[in-house]
Amino acid sequence: xxxERGQALIETLLVxxxxxxxxxxxxxxxxxxxxxxxxxTAAAREAGxxxxxxxxxxxxxxxxxxxxxxxxxxxxxxxxxxxxxLSASRLERGGVVEVEVAYPxxxxxxxxxxxxxxxxxxxxxxxxxxVDPYRSRP
Amino acid sequence: xxxxxRGSAVLETVASISMVLLxxxxxxxxxxxxxxRNVLAASAHEGARAAIELGRSPEDAxxxxxxxxxxxxxxxxSDLDISVATGAxxxxxxxxxxxxxxxxxxxxVPLPMRFSNTATSTRQTGL
Numbered sequence: 001x002x003x004e005r006g007q008a009l010i011e012t013l014l015v016x017x018x019x020x021x022x023x024x025x026x027x028x029x030x031x032x033x034x035x036x037x038x039x040x041t042a043a044a045r046e047a048g049x050x051x052x053x054x055x056x057x058x059x060x061x062x063x064x065x066x067x068x069x070x071x072x073x074x075x076x077x078x079x080x081x082x083x084x085x086l087s088a089s090r091l092e093r094g095g096v097v098e099v100e101v102a103y104p105x106x107x108x109x110x111x112x113x114x115x116x117x118x119x120x121x122x123x124x125x126x127x128x129x130x131v132d133p134y135r136s137r138p
Numbered sequence: 139x140x141x142x143x144r145g146s147a148v149l150e151t152v153a154s155i156s157m158v159l160l161x162x163x164x165x166x167x168x169x170x171x172x173x174x175r176n177v178l179a180a181s182a183h184e185g186a187r188a189a190i191e192l193g194r195s196p197e198d199a200x201x202x203x204x205x206x207x208x209x210x211x212x213x214x215x216s217d218l219d220i221s222v223a224t225g226a227x228x229x230x231x232x233x234x235x236x237x238x239x240x241x242x243x244x245x246x247v248p249l250p251m252r253f254s255n256t257a258t259s260t261r262q263t264g265l
Contacts (some may be wrong), residue, residue: 030172045183061199074256
């Protein structure tokens with residue numbers, strides 16, 4: 001018994017570290033993924049609304065990009081990493097505009113070395129907006 | 139089991155159960171915190187969408203955002219603060235709704251957690 005004195009304390013510390021460190025990491029990754037999901041959903045929705053209100057496909061893409069950038073900035077995320085894809089054959093009355101937003105979230109961040117933070121989880125969001133059937137433009 | 143170890147099993151069981159309970163309650167608290175954050179984000183968006191419609195005012199945004207939080211998380215979020223700002227971004231007239239609220243303290247770490255969220259939408263213009 002004498003040579004085992006103090007072992008329990010060390011074991012508790014080691015097991016505690018082994019349990020707590022991954023738990024804290026999972027919580028941090030979960031919070032990042034949640035932020036990314038909120039931002040991607042908001043970006044897809046706002047981009048869809050903006051694109052559906054645009055006069056042409058060219059301005060629709062620019063409006064969708066600007067709206068998505070704003071949505072990511074609102075959540076404190078970098079909009080440069082987001083991919084916004086717009087699909088609409090024509091912006092005619094009653095038509096449909098589909099916006100897909102993809103955003104990479106690094107789940108294993110390395111402090112002071114953001115570029116090397118791998119792996120990433122891609123968050124995807126999709127929104128379908130309808131062009132106002134009573135709009136004055138075609 | 140010798141005399142020196144008598145009662146240690148009970149102590150270890152109590153310590154283990156306490157730890158498991160603490161982790162379980164902490165996980166529940168994290169889930170509630172994420173839910174509150176979700177609700178605040180949704181309310182900011184609902185408020186912004188309400189304020190951009192023709193004929194609607196910033197007061198409508200505050201009312202809609204507040205109603206969204208009360209409906210979705212009435213007893214969970216307190217100290218709700220909703221502010222609406224209008225401005226221009228790249229030539230577009232925008233409405234920005236900022237919602238802040240606190241998760242009511244409970245669980246193993248009863249600290250008030252404060253969350254906020256901002257939503258920006260472009261105002262509709264007459265066609």
